[in-house]
Amino acid sequence: MELVLSAEDTAFRDDVRAFLKDKLPQEIAAKAGSGFRLSKDDHVRWQKILFEKGWMAPGWPIELGGTGWTAMQKHIFDEECALAGAPMVIPFGVTMVAPVIMAFGTQAQKDRYLPRILRSDDWWCQGYSEPGSGSDLASLRTKAVRDGDHYVVTGQKTWTTLAQHADMMFTLVRTSDSGKQQEGITFLLIDMKSPGITVQPITTIDGSAEINNVFLDDVRVPVGNRIGEEGKGWTYAKYLLGHERTSIAAVGRSKAQLRRLKAIAGAEASGDGTLIDDPDFALRLAQIEIDLLALESLVLRALYAETAGKPPGPEASFLKIKGTEVQQGLTELLVEAVGPYAAPFQPEAFRQDNWNEEPVGPDYAPALAPLYFNWRKASIYGGSNEIQKNIIAKTVLGL
C-alpha cells in the first residue's frame, strides 16, 4: 500500500495546472466562481479549448480521441479543473451516450456522432424519465411504432436537463407491450429539430429553468438511429450507468465548494469575530470536511481498483449517495453562512454578467439560496438515493 501521489502523477498534476492557468478564460472562471450561471456559449467555448488540447474525452480509447490517462490521472484532471473554476463538461454526449455508441452502435453511427461529440458540435440531452415513470423507469410508455425505414415516436419525456440547448436526444422508447417490461424498450437517437418535438421549460424551486418537458408528437426517427437491436434498450441503458462511476462523487467540485464556504464563513461577522470562529459552525464545517475526506478516500480506493483492472468493489455503490449528501450538505451550510442575506431573491445578480446594479448584501450571497434549492435534485436524479440503496441491498448485501 502506497498512499502518496507518485512522481509521475505529481508531474501530470503540474501539467494540468499549467494548462488551466494558461487556457481557462478568466471571465468564465470568474463567472463560475461568483456563482453566475454559465451560458451555452461558455460551456461550448471551454469544451472546444479542451478539444484542441486533446483533453475533451479522457475516458475514450486513444484511437477515438481519448487521452490514455489512468483512472487516477482522470481524477486529478477533474479535481484540478474544479479547483480552477472550469465549467463542468456537459456529460450527456461525451460520458453518457458516447460509450453506448462505441459499444453497441453501427460504424455509421460511430463515424457520424463521435467526432461531433468530441468537437462539441452537437449538444446532447437525455430522454429517459416520463411523467408516469420516475424511479420505475422500465414502465415508460413513449411509443415507437415501426413504419418502413422509420419509427414514429409519440409520448412525453420530462426532467430533460438543458434540452433547450440540445441538438440530439438519446432516449428510451417502448416498441413492445408484450413480455417483460424491460424487453420492450428500444434505445433511439433523436434529432431535436425533427418536426413534432416541442420543448417546454419547467421552472424549478430555485427560480431557474434548466429542466424541460419534451413532447413528441408523431416524430419520425430513421431506423438507422436505433442503437443495437430493437427491444435491447434496457441493457444498453444499464451499461451506461456502469460507466465512470467515480466521477459521480464530484470530489473536486465539493473541494472547491468547501474552499468557498470557508472563505465566506471567514468574511461573515458573528458576534465579535467571524462565523468561522463560531464553535457550533466550526464543528459542522469540520464534520462535512471529514465526510468529504472519507468520500475522497473511497474514491481513491475505487480508482485504484479501476486502474488495476479489477471490478468495482462494494464501495463504488456508495459514491453516488455520499457524494450527493456532501454536495447538499455544503450548499446547506452556504445558505446558513450568509444568514438573512440568503433571502433577497436577485436572480439578475447571477444569471447574467451585464447587470450593473450592486446586489443587496454581500456579492457572494444572491446565488447561494438558489444553489441550495437547485441541489436538492442531486439525491433524486440518476436513480434516487433510495433506489441506490435498493440496489446495494440486493447486489452487495444479498438481502
Add this chain to the structure above:
Amino acid sequence: MSFAFTDDQQLLADSAARFLTDKYGFDARRTVMTAEDGWSREMWRSFADMGWLALPLPENYGGLGGSTVDLAILMEDFGRHLVVEPYLATVVLGAETIARAGSDDQKAEILPQVAEGKLTLAFAHGEPAGRFDLARIAAAAARQDGGWVLSGHKAVVHHAQTADRLIVSARTSGQTADRDGITLFLVDPQAPGVALRPYPTIDGLRAADVILDGAVVPDSDVLGEVDAALPVIEQVVDRALVALSAEAVGAMDATIALTGEYLKTRQQFGRPLAAFQVLQHRMVEMLAAKEFARALCYRAAGAMDDTTGVERARAAAALKSETGRAGKRIGQDAIQLHGGMGMTDDMAVGHYFKRMTMIDVQFGNAAYHLRRFAGLS
C-alpha cells in the same frame, strides 16, 4: 498511489484470518474472558510465534519493522474476533513509547522480551480529571536523590493488573494543562507506593485505576527527555487511534455480517426480515458507515508513516471521529435489527456493540476528535 496490499500484507491478512477463525471462536473467548487474568497466556505465545508481537517493533530490537498499515491489517482481524489479549496496551502503546523515547539500554532490555511474548506493558497516562486531553496531567514527580517520587491517580489503565511494567506520565514542571513539563517513567506495578484497583470492563477487557503515592523511580527508569514527553505521547496515541479504529472496523464488519445472516433467517409475517425494505435500507446505511470508516482508516494509516505534525494529527482526528460515529450507529442498529435476541448475552452481536462503544471513549470520542479536527483546519 496504490491501495493494494503488498504480497506480505496479503499474507499477514490471510494468516491472521485463518488463525483467528480457527482458534478464536466466540465460546473460546468467553472462557478466557472469565479466567483470572482475563486473557490467555497460551494465546499470547501463539501471537509471538505468529510474529504479531514483533510486527511493528524496530528491527534492531527483535522486531519486524512493520508499518502502520501492517498494524491496521492485524487489528482489523482482532476486531473481527474480539481479541481480549493486551496487544494495544503492550505493543501499540507500551512498546511503541519505549521505541520512540527509550534509551538504547531500555530498548534492548524490554523490546525483545515484548516480541518474544515474555513481557507485557500498560500505558498509564489518562487521569480522572483529564478526560481526553493528553496534556492535562496532574500526577506529579518530585526530584529526590538519584530519582523521582511519584504521586497521582491514573484512570482506566487497560491491562495494568497483568503488566510487568507500567509506563506512567507525570508532571515534572509547569501547571496541569501545560504542554511542557510532562515526563515518562517505567514503573514496576509491584513497587511500594503503587496501588492498583482492578476491574473488568463492560466490553470484556481488564483495566485498573492506578494510585501512585510516594512511588520511588530511579533516574535509570526515566523514559526519554525530562519535561518533554508530550510530543512522543501524541505520536504514540495518534498511531493507537488508527489501531483502535482498525479494530472497530473489523468489529463493524463482523456485526454487519451477523446482522445480515439474522435478517435472512428470521421469519415474520410469513417472510424473512431481509425482505422488508425499511430494514434493507438500514443495513445499507450500516454498510456505508463501515466502508467510509475503513477507507479513512487505511488512508490515516498511510499518513502516520508518511507525514508529520498537523497532517498526521488531522488524519488521526478525522478517522477517530468517523469511527466513533460509525461504530455507534452500526452497533445500535444491529441490536435493533436483531430485536429481542440482540439484547441477550448469548448472541455475539451485543459483544461487538459493547466493544465498538467502548472504543469510542478510548483516547477521545467522536465529539472530541471532531473538535480537535476543527481546531486543526
